[in-house]
Amino acid sequence: MNKLFTIFSFLLLAACNPASEKKSDSQDESKTHALSAIKVPVYAWMGGPGRATDKEIKANFMDLKNKGIIGLMYNGGHDPETYKRVGGIAKKAGLEFHTWIPAMIQAENPKLDPELYATNGLGESAFTKPAYVDYYKFLCPNREEVYQFLAGLYGSIADLPEVDGIHLDYIRYPDVILAEGLWAKYNLVMDREYPQFDYCYCDHCVNGFKEKTGMDIKSVEDPSQVEEWKQYRYDLITNIVNRLAEMVHAKGKEINAAVFPGPNSIAKKIVRQEWDKWNIDAFYPMNYNDFYLKGTKWIGEVSNEGVTAINNRKPLYSGLFICPRPESKTDEPDPEGHGLIPEELEDAIRESMENGAAGVCLFTPGRMTGEHWKVFETAIRKDFTK
Numbered sequence: 001m002n003k004l005f006t007i008f009s010f011l012l013l014a015a016c017n018p019a020s021e022k023k024s025d026s027q028d029e030s031k032t033h034a035l036s037a038i039k040v041p042v043y044a045w046m047g048g049p050g051r052a053t054d055k056e057i058k059a060n061f062m063d064l065k066n067k068g069i070i071g072l073m074y075n076g077g078h079d080p081e082t083y084k085r086v087g088g089i090a091k092k093a094g095l096e097f098h099t100w101i102p103a104m105i106q107a108e109n110p111k112l113d114p115e116l117y118a119t120n121g122l123g124e125s126a127f128t129k130p131a132y133v134d135y136y137k138f139l140c141p142n143r144e145e146v147y148q149f150l151a152g153l154y155g156s157i158a159d160l161p162e163v164d165g166i167h168l169d170y171i172r173y174p175d176v177i178l179a180e181g182l183w184a185k186y187n188l189v190m191d192r193e194y195p196q197f198d199y200c201y202c203d204h205c206v207n208g209f210k211e212k213t214g215m216d217i218k219s220v221e222d223p224s225q226v227e228e229w230k231q232y233r234y235d236l237i238t239n240i241v242n243r244l245a246e247m248v249h250a251k252g253k254e255i256n257a258a259v260f261p262g263p264n265s266i267a268k269k270i271v272r273q274e275w276d277k278w279n280i281d282a283f284y285p286m287n288y289n290d291f292y293l294k295g296t297k298w299i300g301e302v303s304n305e306g307v308t309a310i311n312n313r314k315p316l317y318s319g320l321f322i323c324p325r326p327e328s329k330t331d332e333p334d335p336e337g338h339g340l341i342p343e344e345l346e347d348a349i350r351e352s353m354e355n356g357a358a359g360v361c362l363f364t365p366g367r368m369t370g371e372h373w374k375v376f377e378t379a380i381r382k383d384f385t386k
Contacts, residue, residue, distance in 0.1 A: 038068050040349060040380040041359030043284070043317055045100060045258075046366065047075040049086055057086060061093035064365055067373060068380050071096030073167045073258070073284070073361065080156050087162030098256065099157050102170040103150055103240075104138045116143050118173070119202040121195025121223065131174045131197050132186060138174050141236040142204045150240070151247050158253045165254030165281065171241055172260070172271040173199045173233065179270070179291040181335045193224035200233070208232075234274035241278045256282040258319065261302040263309055266292075276309040283314060284361050287352070288321035290338040300351030307356035315358035320348050324367040339363075342371040346379040353384035 044064065049057055064072075072095055076082040083099050090097040106112055108127075117127035118140045130136035139146045154166045176198050177190045190197075201218065209232050210216055217223050241257070248255040259275045260267035262285070267273040275283060285306050287299045303318050310316065323329050323339035332338060340348050352360050362368065368376070 035066070035068065037381050039383045039385075040068075040353060041317070042069050042380060043071045043073060043096075043098075043359065043361040044069050044365045045073045045075075045319075045361060045363045047100075049076060049082065054085070054089060057089050058093060061090055061095055065093050065095055067365075068376070069095065069362075069365065071098060071164070073098050073100040075100040078153060080160060083157055084160050084162050087160060091162055096164045097162060098165040098167040098254070099163055100167040100169055100258075101153065101157070103168050104141065104146075104172060105135065105170040106139055106149075107135065107137060111149055112139070113145070116140060116146055118200035119205075121198040121201055123201065124196070126174065126199065132178070136174055138170075138199065140200045140202050140204065141173075141240045142200065142202070142208060147240055147243060150244060154244060154255075155247055155251065158248050158251045163253065165256060166244075166248050167284075168241065168244070168255065168257035168280075171257055172237060172267075172273050175270050176272075177270045179266075179288075181291040181293050181338075185333075185335060198223065205233075205236075230268075230272070233272045234268060234277075237272055238274055238277050241275075241280065245279045254281040256280050256284060258284045258286055261285045261287050261292075262305060265302065265305060276306075281314060282358075283310065283316045284319050285316065286319040286321070286363070288319065288339070288363075289348075290321065290323075290340075291335060296340075296344050296347040296351050299348050300355040303352045303357045304355035312356065316356070317359045317361045318348075318352035318357040319361045319363060320345070320352075321363050322367040322372060324369070326369060326371070339367065342369065342375045345372055345375045346382075349376075349379045350382075350384050 072090060074086060074097060076086055078101070087097040114125065114127045116139055117125050118138045119125055120131070126136065126138045157163055158166055174197060176193045178186065178188065183190060206217055209229060212232065213228050215226070215228065217226065217229050220226055223229050245255045257275070257278065257280055259273055260271050262268060263273060263275045267275060283306060285302065287302050289296060289298050292298065299318060303316065306316050321339040323337070323341050325332065325337065326341040329338060329341060349360055
């Protein structure tokens with residue numbers, strides 16, 4: 001009897017397995033077809049891993065992949081082992097993996113002498129008296145020690161086979177003028193450049209500028225009117241970016257950056273980023289329209305400006321800031337809680353793509369509501385280039 005039962009069970013399994021496999025194959029084909037229909041390349045900024053297990057990370061990454069995300073700009077601190085672990089999971093999920101690590105902003109670190117931090121026009125150090133918020137501790141880009149610190153940090157991570165590229169952020173000076181949508185939050189009216197927000201006036205920068213131009217910037221009544229002084233600082237940021245790019249490229253990896261919109265209309269004016277002169281592989285302008293009190297049409301305008309400035313020589317991905325609580329946006333006093341509501345998301349994607357962007361980048365998937373994802377699913381399958 002047991003033998004007959006065993007044979008029957010074997011035949012039953014043999015009969016059932018093909019159907020099960022066909023169903024699985026059909027599901028895979030359906031997913032593949034759905035992903036192949038996507039017309040808009042989408043990246044995403046996200047952080048982690050916190051206490052998440054490998055299983056939880058994998059499930060999250062697979063979900064993002066199935067929703068249409070092709071790559072991550074992932075922030076996980078400074079430890080290469082974190083990126084090795086998480087990057088390996090991302091690769092198995094079929095996602096590009098770029099490590100999103102701030103550059104000029106650095107908290108207190110035994111590897112960094114406090115003297116390496118930038119100094120404002122009042123002679124105050126960003127280390128001891130940062131502008132706006134406590135974490136705005138910016139380094140001076142004119143110090144070789146700063147470059148060496150960043151090269152060591154990014155280089156150790158670029159060496160990992162699990163990493164596709166280095167994604168620079170905060171590769172700039174502090175905002176000498178905040179985006180207008182942030183003025184009320186900090187109780188400021190920033191109608192011009194004020195010395196307490198203007199960097200860097202350390203001895204290295206002041207003396208270096210004098211050697212280059214013969215001008216003592218500290219003796220000038222209004223340094224904001226001196227174009228050579230602005231250009232000097234644009235060049236310091238550009239120089240450090242291009243040195244990092246050369247180092248990362250030598251390791252066979254990509255390097256890209258989150259930048260302010262523009263570059264001419266905003267980035268150069270408020271954070272000294274002349275990013276059209278950077279030798280990097282892709283640009284991710286943070287086209288966060290609510291911060292500038294603008295609508296979605298503005299996203300198209302600055303996308304076009306950026307693509308034109310770089311002469312379309314490298315891809316530009318339009319950064320979109322998502323509203324996490326659309327139903328209460330109008331009651332939210334903090335601009336950090338603002339952003340694109342579901343009804344605006346397709347327009348933002350359309351404006352970006354019709355004005356030359358290669359795709360978009362979401363800040364962040366975690367801020368996307370169910371309604372956002374519904375709009376997103378349809379929008380990324382439309383061809384806005386026609």
